[in-house]
Amino acid sequence: MAERYLDxxxxxxxxxxxxxxNELATMAPGDVLVVGIDHTCAMKNVPDxxxxxxxxxxxxxxxxxxxxxVIEKA
Amino acid sequence: xxxxxxxxxxxxxxxxxxxxxxxxVTGAVLISAFAMALNAFSGxxxxxxxxxxxxxxxxxxxxVNADSWSIYNGSLAKYQFFGNKPSxxxxxxxxxxLIACLLAAQWKIxxxxxxxxxxxxxxxxxxxxxxxxxxxxxxxxxxxxQLPQFxxxxxxxxxxxxxxxxxxGKLLKFFMPPASNKRPNRKRLTEEQRKRNRTIQIAVGAALxxxxxxxxxxxxxxxxxxPAFILIGLGLGYSMQRxxxxxxAAYRDPTLTGETKLTKAVIIAFALCTVAFFGFHIxxxxxxxxxxxxxxxxxxxxxxxxxxGAFIFGIGAVLAGGCASGTFIRMGEGYVQNYISFVFxxxxxxxxxxITGGLKNTFMVAGPKxxxxxxxxxxxxxxxxxxxxLLGLWVLADWxxxxxxxxxx
Numbered sequence: 332m333a334e335r336y337l338d339x340x341x342x343x344x345x346x347x348x349x350x351x352x353n354e355l356a357t358m359a360p361g362d363v364l365v366v367g368i369d370h371t372c373a374m375k376n377v378p379d380x381x382x383x384x385x386x387x388x389x390x391x392x393x394x395x396x397x398x399x400x401v402i403e404k405a
Numbered sequence: 406x407x408x409x410x411x412x413x414x415x416x417x418x419x420x421x422x423x424x425x426x427x428x429x430v431t432g433a434v435l436i437s438a439f440a441m442a443l444n445a446f447s448g449x450x451x452x453x454x455x456x457x458x459x460x461x462x463x464x465x466x467x468x469v470n471a472d473s474w475s476i477y478n479g480s481l482a483k484y485q486f487f488g489n490k491p492s493x494x495x496x497x498x499x500x501x502x503l504i505a506c507l508l509a510a511q512w513k514i515x516x517x518x519x520x521x522x523x524x525x526x527x528x529x530x531x532x533x534x535x536x537x538x539x540x541x542x543x544x545x546x547x548x549x550x551q552l553p554q555f556x557x558x559x560x561x562x563x564x565x566x567x568x569x570x571x572x573x574g575k576l577l578k579f580f581m582p583p584a585s586n587k588r589p590n591r592k593r594l595t596e597e598q599r600k601r602n603r604t605i606q607i608a609v610g611a612a613l614x615x616x617x618x619x620x621x622x623x624x625x626x627x628x629x630x631x632p633a634f635i636l637i638g639l640g641l642g643y644s645m646q647r648x649x650x651x652x653x654a655a656y657r658d659p660t661l662t663g664e665t666k667l668t669k670a671v672i673i674a675f676a677l678c679t680v681a682f683f684g685f686h687i688x689x690x691x692x693x694x695x696x697x698x699x700x701x702x703x704x705x706x707x708x709x710x711x712x713x714g715a716f717i718f719g720i721g722a723v724l725a726g727g728c729a730s731g732t733f734i735r736m737g738e739g740y741v742q743n744y745i746s747f748v749f750x751x752x753x754x755x756x757x758x759x760i761t762g763g764l765k766n767t768f769m770v771a772g773p774k775x776x777x778x779x780x781x782x783x784x785x786x787x788x789x790x791x792x793x794x795l796l797g798l799w800v801l802a803d804w805x806x807x808x809x810x811x812x813x814x
Contacts, residue, residue: 338585341518343726343735343742344654345574346581348662354584367588369515371506371738372649375426380664383810394594395602396511396738 334363339373340397347373348380351402355381358404366400374398423607424509429670432648437677439640440550444685446633447490449554450641451546452729453537453754455492458484460755476758487628495733497638500617502646502737504639507610509647510603515740519582522742529573529725530732530746532717534753536569538761539714541705543729544652544722547715549671553678555686555787556704557775562715567656569719574661577723614639645734653722653731661723663809665802672799676792683788692784702779708772710764725750 337354339347351366358364368374378388381402389401416425440450461481464471472481486492506512517523537543540562542551548566552559594602617639621632644650655671658664690697705711722728725746727735732750735743764770778787 336586336588338587338589340589341516341742342522342582343740344651345658345661345723346577346726348658348664349577349581350584352662365588369513370740371426371511371646372651372654375649376654376658376662376664376666379666380662383806392511394513394591395599395606396506396513396515397591 332361332363333358334365337364337366340367340369342373343370344372344376348377351377351381351400355386355402355404360404362404364402364404366402367397368400369397371396374400378402424511427644427648429648429650429667430673432644432650433670433674434677435644435648436641436650437674437681439637439644441678441681443490443494443634443637444550444681446637447630449546449550450494451491451542451550452495452498452733453533453543453546453750455489455495456534456729456751456754457538457758458489458492460751463751464755476755476762485628487624487631490630490634493631493634494638494641497635497640498642498645498730498733499737500613501639501642501644502734503642504610504613504617504737505643505646506738507606507613510606511738512606513739515738515742517742517745521580521582523745525577525580525724526726526742526746527749529721529723530749531753531756532721533725533728533746534721534750534755535757535760536714536716536718536721536753537729538754538757539710539764540718541711541714543718545728545730547705547711547718549652549674549678551704553675554682554703555679555777555791557777557780558705558707558711561707561711563656565712565715566719566722569716569721570653570657570723571660571719572716573720573723574657576720577661580724641730642734642737645730646738651727651731653728656719657723659802659805663806665806668802669799672795672802676795679788679791679795683784686778687784694778694784697779699779702774702776704774704776706770706772706774708770710761710769711772713769721753 335354335358337350339350347366347368347370355364366377368377374390377400378390381388385405387403391399391401393399443450458481461471461477462484465481471477472479540547547562548559551562617635621635624631651667652671654667659668726742732743732747736747777791778784781787781790
């Protein structure tokens with residue numbers, strides 16, 4: 332059960348989602364990826380995509396307009 | 406860390422009213438409603454048009470006599486911000502998004518972290534400026550306000566902007582900051598400090614809203630239409646920010662990430678506006694088109710300049726991280742990358758003015774207007790065919806996302 336952080340702060344769509352997809356592809360089921368995001372669109376499309384993959388997702392607003400999206404690969 | 410299925414959190418009134426993001430479909434419905442209100446009031450919505458004028462105004466400001474150039478031809482001296490519809494709605498988009506972001510307490514300066522982002526924004530902005538000039542409009546004027554008014558040029562724009570975005574998606578990897586797994590060491594605020602920041606943001610948002618109302622009241626006597634444009638611009642900006650609506654993502658994401666949720670929402674917006682234009686055009690031109698002057702068909706002509714322009718625009722919008730409307734929205738939200746792309750968008754629009762000036766009367770701009778009701782012999786067949794085509798695209802988009810999801814498993 333590895334946990335990894337992915338820094339997507341300051342990055343615009345579609346970069347955060349592309350990076351998240353690439354990162355998760357190298358991870359095993361049960362692993363957790365925490366994606367740091369401050370793009371308002373990416374805080375919607377990254378969790379949307381992850382949920383549609385059947386992964387568990389949690390969004391934490393860690394600061395004003397800054398989120399950590401926690402994805403558990405299924 | 407244990408990730409639980411999200412518990413059913415009951416949202417507070419504040420979260421529901423001002424913070425929680427809306428669905429894409431909610432965005433599609435509201436954006437269509439505002440765009441059609443604008444249309445009923447004074448013609449179609451456009452975004453990229455004023456940028457070349459702003460470029461010329463800036464040159465005048467630094468002492469260049471741009472107004473004597475053939476592309477401006479004295480129009481700069483006559484330009485008045487509050488007398489120019491798209492100028493008002495553009496700044497309205499920015500202000501609406503800024504206010505939405507502040508009221509949600511999510512505003513911050515979003516800085517770039519790598520020079521590659523600045524390069525992408527500059528190249529993308531330049532390409533968008535030139536492309537929008539050549540194609541007679543951006544995602545809004547060339548597509549969202551074009552396709553639903555039964556203009557064949559809208560469909561052609563859609564095809565070529567999609568091809569451009571696909572190329573842009575391939576180029577994007579050269580501009581992506583390298584992946585980093587290091588958590589930046591950011592200072593976290595205490596609950597108390599965050600509460601205070603939230604209050605400040607909401608207060609500033611409310612103050613800006615009042616300021617917009619005051620501006621509308623002040624300019625109203627001289628510019629009677631301006632208050633309506635301000636209201637609609639703010640409404641569009643607020644709705645786009647709150648629903649995270651993005652026209653570029655609609656044709657960028659299917660090939661890049663396999664996502665089509667925004668594609669489907671944009672198709673819904675097209676369908677809603679198609680029905681509205683069906684009504685507008687029948688009331689303007691008569692159900693039998695008897696009041697339609699065949700030399701003054703609605704919409705843009707289809708020509709090589711449109712094909713090239715839409716293609717270039719598609720590449721630019723993907724690299725820059727937002728089209729024209731998206732750039733204004735994200736400037737409101739505080740994205741440094743989009744301010745860079747804006748400067749180059751203005752530059753590109755000004756350059757584009759020279760390019761389109763040079764193309765005048767050449768084969769590049771030779772081509773007819775294709776007005777679908779004239780092609781299909783009436784408004785009802787045109788409506789049915791256009792809605793059927795949109796439904797076909799929707800089904801295709803839906804199938805595409807399912808297929809992509811099945812492939813990754």
